[in-house]
Amino acid sequence: MKITTDRISEFNKSNHSSYKTELDFLKNKLVKKGIDTEEIISKVADFQVAIPSWALGAGGTRFGRFSYGGEPASLEQKLDDIGVLHALTQSAGAVSLHIPWDIPKDVKAIKEKAQSHGIVFDAMNSNTFQDQPEAKETYKYGSLSAVNDAPRDYAIGHNLEVIKIGEELGSKSLTVWLADGANFPGQNNFQRVLQNTENSLKSIYGKMPKDWKMFIEYKPYEPNFYSTVIQDWGTSFMLANACGERAYTLVDLGHHLPNTNIEQIVATLMLKGKLGGFHFNDSKYGDDDITVGSIKPYSLFLIFNELVYGMENNPQNPDLAWMIDASHNTKDPLEDLLQSLEAILIAYTQALLVDQKALKQAQQENDVVTCQEILQDAYRTDVRPLLKAAREKSGAAINPLSAYRNLEVRKYLVKERGTKSKATGL
Numbered sequence: 001m002k003i004t005t006d007r008i009s010e011f012n013k014s015n016h017s018s019y020k021t022e023l024d025f026l027k028n029k030l031v032k033k034g035i036d037t038e039e040i041i042s043k044v045a046d047f048q049v050a051i052p053s054w055a056l057g058a059g060g061t062r063f064g065r066f067s068y069g070g071e072p073a074s075l076e077q078k079l080d081d082i083g084v085l086h087a088l089t090q091s092a093g094a095v096s097l098h099i100p101w102d103i104p105k106d107v108k109a110i111k112e113k114a115q116s117h118g119i120v121f122d123a124m125n126s127n128t129f130q131d132q133p134e135a136k137e138t139y140k141y142g143s144l145s146a147v148n149d150a151p152r153d154y155a156i157g158h159n160l161e162v163i164k165i166g167e168e169l170g171s172k173s174l175t176v177w178l179a180d181g182a183n184f185p186g187q188n189n190f191q192r193v194l195q196n197t198e199n200s201l202k203s204i205y206g207k208m209p210k211d212w213k214m215f216i217e218y219k220p221y222e223p224n225f226y227s228t229v230i231q232d233w234g235t236s237f238m239l240a241n242a243c244g245e246r247a248y249t250l251v252d253l254g255h256h257l258p259n260t261n262i263e264q265i266v267a268t269l270m271l272k273g274k275l276g277g278f279h280f281n282d283s284k285y286g287d288d289d290i291t292v293g294s295i296k297p298y299s300l301f302l303i304f305n306e307l308v309y310g311m312e313n314n315p316q317n318p319d320l321a322w323m324i325d326a327s328h329n330t331k332d333p334l335e336d337l338l339q340s341l342e343a344i345l346i347a348y349t350q351a352l353l354v355d356q357k358a359l360k361q362a363q364q365e366n367d368v369v370t371c372q373e374i375l376q377d378a379y380r381t382d383v384r385p386l387l388k389a390a391r392e393k394s395g396a397a398i399n400p401l402s403a404y405r406n407l408e409v410r411k412y413l414v415k416e417r418g419t420k421s422k423a424t425g426l
């Protein structure tokens with residue numbers, strides 16, 4: 001299904017009148033505070049978030065999986081779905097592929113398909129947490145950390161294969177997330193598995209093309225429940241430093257124990273120039289992978305506040321690879337991704353409203369109350385009219401979710417692909 005610009009502008013016309021009044025009201029308010037609203041609108045219009053190939057089907061749990069109907073059954077169809085998201089929002093112009101779930105059969109055709117939707121290939125994700133049917137070695141007791149050479153070399157080889165596929169597609173980065181760890185005390189020698197992981201990552205890094213980056217994810221638990229080899233940002237940071245300049249830590253919002261101060265982690269990594277990638281989602285308990293901003297929107301704002309500060313003040317940190325990493329069972333996955341994109345842009349816009357100069361002064365004067373007021377004033381601003389303006393500026397739908405429903409996209413996809421099709425994913 002191709003959503004044309006004509007259909008979007010037609011839809012926008014019918015949504016125009018009320019939003020313009022809201023926008024004028026907000027602009028007036030912000031201009032009085034000395035805020036350049038046009039600059040904010042441009043920044044928001046430029047913000048691009050990659051969509052992971054595994055989020056386009058109804059999410060999996062180990063207990064069951066319920067197809068939503070019309071799920072993409074091939075990589076081409078996944079790109080078509082992202083094409084729908086991008087046409088509606090103009091902020092989802094990238095895909096993050098998972099190998100082996102998305103091995104392209106015809107690279108040229110896949111590249112053409114992506115190009116036709118304005119989609120580029122963001123970070124490639126390797127998978128050493130599942131044994132594939134044809135696998136020659138098992139990852140049952142670890143992959144890059146394994147105590148036996150054979151599975152370790154096999155996992156290294158897989159990562160190199162992923163890089164090769166990524167090179168053909170035009171990707172420039174590899175994301176490594178390891179499930180490696182132990183379920184019981186005594187199972188692993190902590191030092192040995194960490195050293196093995198470092199050596200393995202170094203050997204992948206050494207063979208990566210010189211213009212590629214490596215992103216190292218961390219996660220405190222799951223699937224292992226006693227220990228995880230790359231359990232926290234400190235471990236990831238240390239491994240990235242051991243690998244070299246083009247290796248970075250990747251923060252996934254769901255990969256923290258409850259109440260961890262993620263914004264402080266972000267700030268620390270950016271100061272050191274080592275925050276490379278970012279996975280958005282939300283959680284109540286652990287790696288719940290639910291819709292961005294659905295549980296802790298204020299935390300999301302505080303995290304964005306540090307990201308914006310870092311983007312403005314830390315030239316030593318590279319441009320970030322943004323991605324949504326969510327996947328769950330009950331919603332239409334495309335609607336869910338539209339909600340996530342909305343939440344990301346809302347938090348970003350609110351963070352752009354923070355009066356950094358006034359905040360610095362209040363911090364300098366130890367005026368704690370004013371510091372808090374400044375942040376909360378930005379957070380409590382309903383910035384949605386600015387988002388709508390950004391969307392209109394970039395040719396997207398003013399309200400992507402209602403456009404999606406209005407255009408009956410899902411109905412069309414079910415008609416085309418059937419009710420039982422299933423996408424690969426977690």
Ligand code: PSV
Pocket residue numbers: 098125126177217219252279287325426
């Ligand atoms: C598993 O926790 C996970 O959600 C990681 O966050 C990865 O980024 C993703 O799977 C894909 O491998």
Ligand code: MN
Pocket residue numbers: 177217252279325
């Ligand atoms: Mn992730």
Ligand code: MN
Pocket residue numbers: 252254255287289325
């Ligand atoms: Mn995860």
